[in-house]
Amino acid sequence: MSVNLYFVGTAGSGKSTLVKEFKSWMERQGFDPVTVNLDPGAETIPYSPDIDIMDWISLPAVMEEHGLGPNGAQIVCADMIAMNAMEISEVMETYDCDYFLIDTPGQIELFNFRRSSQEVVRALGQEDSMFVYLFDPILSKQPSGYVSLLLLSATIHFRFEVPYLSVLGKSDLLAPEDIKKIKTWAKDFDILESELMSHGTLSNELSIELVRGLQEIAFKERITPVSALEWYGLEDIYTAVQDHFYGGEDLDRR
Numbered sequence: 001m002s003v004n005l006y007f008v009g010t011a012g013s014g015k016s017t018l019v020k021e022f023k024s025w026m027e028r029q030g031f032d033p034v035t036v037n038l039d040p041g042a043e044t045i046p047y048s049p050d051i052d053i054m055d056w057i058s059l060p061a062v063m064e065e066h067g068l069g070p071n072g073a074q075i076v077c078a079d080m081i082a083m084n085a086m087e088i089s090e091v092m093e094t095y096d097c098d099y100f101l102i103d104t105p106g107q108i109e110l111f112n113f114r115r116s117s118q119e120v121v122r123a124l125g126q127e128d129s130m131f132v133y134l135f136d137p138i139l140s141k142q143p144s145g146y147v148s149l150l151l152l153s154a155t156i157h158f159r160f161e162v163p164y165l166s167v168l169g170k171s172d173l174l175a176p177e178d179i180k181k182i183k184t185w186a187k188d189f190d191i192l193e194s195e196l197m198s199h200g201t202l203s204n205e206l207s208i209e210l211v212r213g214l215q216e217i218a219f220k221e222r223i224t225p226v227s228a229l230e231w232y233g234l235e236d237i238y239t240a241v242q243d244h245f246y247g248g249e250d251l252d253r254r
């Protein structure tokens, strides 16, 4: 069995860099992961994907062919990925590896809100899948920003029946006390609620009820601080994935 580890997050949250560095980190540990780029619009990718959706689909070509702007073309591309999913899956099957590290499109709404993404996840193997959901560090510093990202992660949870790991990306950009504060919010709803109150964010009934609802679904999670650039937290990702799929057992090194 190979794990399909999807890196998901808002535009610029650090998905591609984390794929690159996590691959290097795994190789350093003696493992042999395979990278898959599912972003047909990526202008530059900081690594050479082993499997690249651009071999099937190109955003500029779709724009030209259909006379569309970049956003409309992205939607067409998202649906085209689903049409090519079986072929991508066949190519993946030719690799003998433990982990596929799968990079997803920059615009999270393309991945999250299109039915085609659910079809892709299913075609590539839903039971073997896990999402690494990246929280943007700067947005996460504000309680309202943190809750907004939590809501987005809840919609992913709602739409995909796939386990996910919440990761605080680029945590090297945050002061240690900010990391501590965000970790506390993830664990302790009451602290987050009083912080939201003090910022005047919970000023209407909808916000209050929304956040209370979140408590039910999202407050069993922890958030793992990660820095792709400083190789911090990468082992925590590996351990969480191994815990989930293999009861914590280590992979065989090659």
Ligand SMILES: Nc1nc2c(ncn2[C@@H]2O[C@H](COP(=O)(O)OP(=O)(O)OP(=O)(O)O)[C@@H](O)[C@H]2O)c(=O)[nH]1
Pocket (backbone or CB within 6 Å): 009, 010, 011, 012, 013, 014, 015, 016, 017, 018, 039, 042, 104, 105, 106, 107, 169, 170, 171, 172, 173, 226, 227, 228, 229, 230
């Ligand atoms: N300080 C710091 N910067 C990072 C880290 N990871 C990524 N970055 C920077 O963040 C920017 C965006 O990184 P990407 O990896 O391209 O992010 P992405 O989510 O793949 O972006 P899109 O695919 O365009 O949505 C780049 O300038 C990276 O160098 C990190 O761990 N620390």
Ligand SMILES: [Mg+2]
Pocket (backbone or CB within 6 Å): 015, 016, 017, 039, 042, 103, 104, 105, 106
């Ligand atoms: Mg990217």
